[in-house]
Amino acid sequence: MSSSITIWGRPNSNNVKKALWIAAELGLKYKHVLAGLQHGVNNTPEYLALNPNGVIPLLKDGDLVLWESNAIVRYLAAEYAVSSGHPELWPASARTRAAGDKWMDWTSTTFAGIYRDVFWGFFRTPEAERDMALINGNLAKVNKLMAIVDAQLAKTAYLSGAEFGVGDIPLGCFIYTYFNLPVERPSLPNLGRWYTDLQKRKAYQDVVMIPLT
Structure with a gap:
């Protein structure tokens, strides 16, 4: 199970909740970095280098960098559903x-x-x-x-x-x-x-x- 995952975003954002929810369903270990609105971060040069849109959520899994909340949900399910014991989250x-x-x-x-x-x-x-x-x-x-x-x-x-x-x-x-x-x-x-x-x-x-x- 991957432990190299980082998710950026504020937990009260519905789009960020999507990413955190699928990660929780899959039982994934990840680092959560607060970002957006009062937390800032998403307008820093370091963040914009990863996501030039400057929005949340943002996912980094190893050398993969991914934005767009639905894409993040699909990726995590496709990558980890079977290995996490939840194949129903990504049907064949x-x-x-x-x-x-x-x-x-x-x-x-x-x-x-x-x-x-x-x-x-x-x-x-x-x-x-x-x-x-x-x-x-x-x-x-x-x-x-x-x-x-x-x-x-x-x-x-x-x-x-x-x-x-x-x-x-x-x-x-x-x-x-x-x-x-x-x-x-x-x-x-x-x-x-x-x-x-x-x-x-x-x-x-x-x-x-x-x-x-």
């Missing part, structure tokens, strides 16, 4: 992997941008300064997207298919904050069941279910 079938893979990218390309204003509005903006028209408008869009997820989860136990897999990790990070929003949510029983299942995972408890800041 490309067809099975693809079923969850689309939800990873859907979360980043369709969901995250719309959800960002909702999350920042409630958790990182003083109440007196909140743009409630913007927040509520995007929340309505988010709820429609969650209905799409709910419909999928009526067919399969997880977004990855019959078993938990990497396809569940990106949205799984966001869903913790969604169910902690101080708002009324529509009835989405399959989404709620999936979230309950995620909460039973120790890696999810340790990495994702931390105070919201």
